Amino acid sequence: MSRDVTVFKPRRDRGSLTVPLSITNSGKKRASYQVEVRITGPGGFDATVRVDTGAVALYPGTSWPTELTVKDPGKPLPDNPVVSIVKNNKRELQS
Structure with a gap:
């Protein structure tokens, strides 16, 4: 399932x-997703953001591109942030 989510350079x-x-829904049934991404860096930068496709259930083989905006007030933006997927829940629709 983690292959369903691709994170690009911030x-x-x-x-x-x-x-x-x-x-990208790589399965055989329509599905919605909840994804949580954590971004860390030097100087204490640590932020977690979430995306939920909600009512938008992806058909098999289709993709949903999006962007997440991340801030950590009072912390400097890292030049080379470390990005990790901490949660990736896929909910398949039942026929």
């Missing part, structure tokens, strides 16, 4: 980090 954007990601 970029700085006006005092925050933007983390692009893509969710």
Whole structure:
């Protein structure tokens, strides 16, 4: 299931980090996803953001690109943040 989520290199954007990601349903049934991503870096930067496809159930083989905006007030934005997927729940729709 972790292969369903691809995280791309974050970029700085006006005092925050933007983390692009893509969710691809590699299964055989329509499914929705809850994904939680953690971004850390030097100076104590530590932020967790979530995305939920909610009512948008992906058909098999389709993708849903999105971007998450990350801030950690009072902490410097890292030049080379470490990004990890801490949660990836896939909910298949029952026929």
